[in-house]
Amino acid sequence: MATELLYLDDFDVLNASAKVTSVTVLDDGRLDIELDRTCFYPRGGGQDWDTGTIRSGDVTVEIDEVRLDENGTVHHLGQPGGPTEGGPAVSEGADVVLEVDADRRSLNTRLHSAGHIVDLAVERLGLPWVPGKGAHYPHMSFVEYSGGAPEDVDDVRRRIEEEVASIIQAGSHNEVRFLPVAEMGAYCRHVPDNIPPNKPARIVLYNEAFGVPCGGTHVRDVREVGALSIPKIKARKGVVKVSYAVEGIN
Ligand SMILES: [Zn+2]
Secondary structure, X not given: OOOEEHHHHOOOOOEXXXXXXXXXXXXXXXXXXXXXXXXXXXXXXXEOOOOEEEEXXXXXXXXXXXXXXOOOOEEEEXXXXXXXXXXXXXXXXXXXXXXXXHHHXXXXXXXXXXXXXXXXXXXXXXXXXXEEEEEEEOOEEEEEEEOOOOOOHXXXXXXXXXXHHHHHHHOOOOEEEEOOHHXXXXXEXXXXXXXXXXXXXXXXXXXXXXXXXXXXXXXXXXXHHOOEEXXXXXXXXXXXXXXXXXXXXX
């Protein structure tokens, strides 16, 4: 059963109540908990999963991994604390309380949004690159484009770095819109043809102008990202890889 994804409408929801729809005990002793709704972000789109707790009565499960399956069901995996005798510590049908680790979410959100700011800078500079994949992890943050290698890589690197600084300094008002994939082209420079069918189609509009088809969590204002630098650009075999770093994170 598809899980209702509370973070899609509102990135600020970090606490919620939910009902357990299924519990499985995994080989490693962790529980795999499915819920009717969740505010936990599952790994996807280059953004890492949330961690946090799911509480059922006096049992607290420390959630250390969250995944979305092809049916749109979110799996919350974690080790239960408290009494464990007599079957799974959390039972199907139970009402539970969810709490997402706010610091980790904020860090992942800022890193992820930073990737879109790089993309906005690339568009503003008129670089003829088509966005590809990205990774927004503390140990690895980059966005990739298909396109030719620029003649002067370091000059392009410097120009992107200046542009992202001016975008962040100007600030923004970002908002969420749900709309069919066929209509995304009106707001987004590029709409990938592999938009996952297992969650509602959504774009996030940066500053009411720059739309990104994306299911991740985003900052409301680009100023929340902080200082963003471009340490490296590598171009080979028609792929340009722009690595970026957010001050205080990576
Ligand atoms: Zn994104």
